[in-house]
Amino acid sequence: MEFGTRQLVLWHKRRKQEEKKALQRDEEIHNSSKRVRASIFNPAVGVMDIKSSSLEGTKWNSSTDTQGEGDELERKRRASQREQDRRRTEALNRAFAQLRTFLPHVPQDTKLTKLRTLRMAIAYIRQLQTVAQLQSQANHSSSPPPLPSPPPPWAP
Numbered sequence: 001m002e003f004g005t006r007q008l009v010l011w012h013k014r015r016k017q018e019e020k021k022a023l024q025r026d027e028e029i030h031n032s033s034k035r036v037r038a039s040i041f042n043p044a045v046g047v048m049d050i051k052s053s054s055l056e057g058t059k060w061n062s063s064t065d066t067q068g069e070g071d072e073l074e075r076k077r078r079a080s081q082r083e084q085d086r087r088r089t090e091a092l093n094r095a096f097a098q099l100r101t102f103l104p105h106v107p108q109d110t111k112l113t114k115l116r117t118l119r120m121a122i123a124y125i126r127q128l129q130t131v132a133q134l135q136s137q138a139n140h141s142s143s144p145p146p147l148p149s150p151p152p153p154w155a156p
Contacts, residue, residue: 008132018098029087
């Protein structure tokens with residue numbers, strides 16, 4: 001196995017492991033948000049019927065619900081939504097940080113925007129595809145073609 005092919009195989013294995021870890025983290029986030037949503041249900045009030053506040057003046061429909069209980073449930077619902085959004089944002093930021101670790105020629109302390117990270121990842125994937133195609137062609141021909149030159153260092 002050539003050095004470049006071995007690097008691709010190792011890169012794919014590492015990527016699969018990281019994807020598996022990311023899926024596990026996403027599953028944990030999903031399960032924790034389920035627990036938060038379940039905790040805002042108040043059995044004393046009964047089934048919650050959330051209505052659009054722009055269409056009707058009342059947000060909760062229950063004969064046993066008082067204004068104070070409705071306000072408290074609304075605060076809990078909003079807190080739950082904020083927590084869920086915060087976890088989703090954290091998961092997205094972790095995924096971008098993980099993606100940055102795969103980008104060559106980028107120092108660890110370099111700050112990249114999400115857009116720049118995605119564009120650099122696309123360029124790197126295209127380069128890997130080119131290398132793979134050249135190696136595939138080399139395996140089918142008698143004389144191996146020259147490998148492409150390495151990409152230029154990325155400017156932040």
